[in-house]
Amino acid sequence: MLSCKNDDKKENLKTEIINSQDYKEVIFTKSYKTTGDIRELNIQYNNFLLKFRFIEDITLLQFVVDGENVSDWKQILFNFEYLPDNYDGIRLLFDEKKSKGILLLPGYTEQYPNLIAYEFDEDHFSYLNNFNIKDEDLNKISFENLNKEWKKGSFKLTKKSDKYILTFCDVSKKNILNFESSVFNDLLPETEIKKYIDKVTKSEKAKSNRNYSLSEFLEDIKKKGLERFFEKKCDLNQDNREDEIYVFWDSKEEKFLVYIVLLNEDSSVQKTFENENILTPPAPNSTGTGLNGIKWNNYDFTFVDNISEGPTQTRFITFQYDKINKQIKLQKYSIVTTYADESKNWENTFTTNNFGEVQFIDYDSKTIDDLCNNKNSR
Structure with a gap:
């Protein structure tokens, strides 16, 4: 066998x-x-x-x-x-x-x-x-x-x-x-991770193609369905060339997006910074809230943001470009409240001694309010 x-x-x-x-x-x-x-x-x-x-x-x-x-x-x-x-x-x-x-x-x-x-x-x-x-x-x-x-x-x-x-x-x-x-799968939802992917994609594109023109940048913004709301030209990074500050309106999300665009000598895009937590969306049936302009003085630029009416309350949010670290950082943050009776007016101003180092891309008005304890520091 x-x-x-x-x-x-x-x-x-x-x-x-x-x-x-x-x-x-x-x-x-x-x-x-x-x-x-x-x-x-x-x-x-x-x-x-x-x-x-x-x-x-x-x-x-x-x-x-x-x-x-x-x-x-x-x-x-x-x-x-x-x-x-x-x-x-x-x-x-x-x-x-x-x-x-x-x-x-x-x-x-x-x-x-x-x-x-x-x-x-x-x-x-x-x-x-x-x-x-x-x-x-x-x-x-x-x-x-x-x-x-x-x-x-x-x-x-x-x-x-x-x-x-x-x-x-x-x-x-x-x-x-x-x-x-x-198995461990603690990933962010695609809707949340998209903003990080967009930032990295823009950074990679700017590095690989220094001829990424300003018009291409604006065309990419347009494809996202954003409407240009405000624009200001000024030399932000102290290289004797005008850069761009753009404010776009997202009608779907009902919020403002701020883009800082640093330009090369040939006017191509060198670098962009983005933030969606700076400006207050206009209140319904109100003409007095929202962005009231951007001021530029000695390389500082300030967003004037009206946040309420009766009394009128305005945020002044000042940033400056750090040439050493090549970052845009918060320099000063003020809340000014104005009444019909001027004797009641008051103002609170905070600096880096109060809020520490805050980069432009990380800025959030709600967080800064809490950090500076604005409501209790009158």
Whole structure:
């Protein structure tokens, strides 16, 4: 009688080997810099380019292969604030053919007890899952030393069918950490993330094409359905060239959007700053609320914003361009209340001593009111 038992074992082992795929770490190049309020990190390996853009507390990534966008800007699960300056917490792993890769990003704590994984190839980039150290391995490396060992050791990932097995080996080769998979999807809704993508897209366009003309900028604004409400020309960044301050009206959202446009010598767009929380929308059936002009004096520019009638209450919001940091910052904030009886008039003025450093793009009148305790400081 013939037995196929051993042959079955060999066949199963052969199938397991075929369905198993190892990913090992590779050495990649990285470059990073800060452009305005956007921090940039580019990671390159062979023909793969991962472009990270950090804006406020949001991280966006664009995936490029052979110079072509495979995955356009999207939010990824990554808190860059916990990375050291040289970003050595990020790892890339590739299969033997170097055609499929895994991006490992440190998780949301400074000691990196977990990892966020993305998988990619020449045609796609997508979230894989999170990896947490298994409970039984948590004490193999002390928590206070984990951050240091994380940088020196190496990771290996094995894919068996649709299962991913991640391990970490410290530099001594004595301690091996095993991970278990979990899913974490704490992303902003598309409607909220869009404004960050728009900012990064504009920044990238301005860098790659210094001939992005003012007329193109205005055409892009028009496509968004915004109506030009007010315009002022003045030299904002002290380069002896006139720049532009635009106020646009969004009829759908019923709000004002303010754009600061710095111009190059050839009048192309150098940089833009945007804010939608400066000006008060006109009150229904009122002709006295809303923007009442923009004043410019010695490189300071002030928005005059009427916020109420009877008595008339006006905000004076003054900004100035910081040539060193290349940012626009709040300099002064005043509330002036005017009555028919002038003896009742009052004014409150606040400076950086009250509200600290506030950039133009982060300014919010409601927040400043609370910060300066305007209601109780008459």
